[in-house]
Amino acid sequence: MKTAFFLILGIAILFLGYLFLQGTDSPEENTLSTGSNVSIVDGKQVVEIRAKGGYVPRISTAKPGIPTVLQVNTQGTFDCSSVITIPSKGISKNLPPSGVTEIELGSLEPGVLQGACGMGMYPFQINVQD
Ligand SMILES: [Cu+2]
Numbered sequence: 293m294k295t296a297f298f299l300i301l302g303i304a305i306l307f308l309g310y311l312f313l314q315g316t317d318s319p320e321e322n323t324l325s326t327g328s329n330v331s332i333v334d335g336k337q338v339v340e341i342r343a344k345g346g347y348v349p350r351i352s353t354a355k356p357g358i359p360t361v362l363q364v365n366t367q368g369t370f371d372c373s374s375v376i377t378i379p380s381k382g383i384s385k386n387l388p389p390s391g392v393t394e395i396e397l398g399s400l401e402p403g404v405l406q407g408a409c410g411m412g413m414y415p416f417q418i419n420v421q422d
Pocket of ligand 1: 372373409410411412413414
């Protein structure tokens with residue numbers, strides 16, 4: 293009788309441990325894997341962000357060594373995030389109030405690519421890592 297109790301208790305602990313590991317594993321995997329706003333289509337990497345009162349997602353994760361396009365979506369964007377800049381690449385672009393703007397970034401080097409609105413008050417970044 294006592295043996296059965298401890299057996300069941302043991303199984304319960306193992307099961308809870310399994311659930312716990314699953315729970316802690318997946319968020320970690322998400323931050324390491326390519327973000328859901330980043331896709332690779334026909335050998336081209338597309339990083340999608342939305343511009344309106346800032347940039348969403350503010351942090352994207354992309355892979356190096358792939359020709360990359362930053363696809364910026366606007367919808368009723370009349371604030372200053374309608375001017376997007378990536379200083380290290382000499383990029384400054386006016387976005388339409390609504391629409392999709394593609395900005396060629398070329399093949400990215402590992403590291404962090406910083407961008408911001410025209411005034412520098414709304415930052416965003418692309419973490420470039422394998
Ligand atoms: Cu601004």
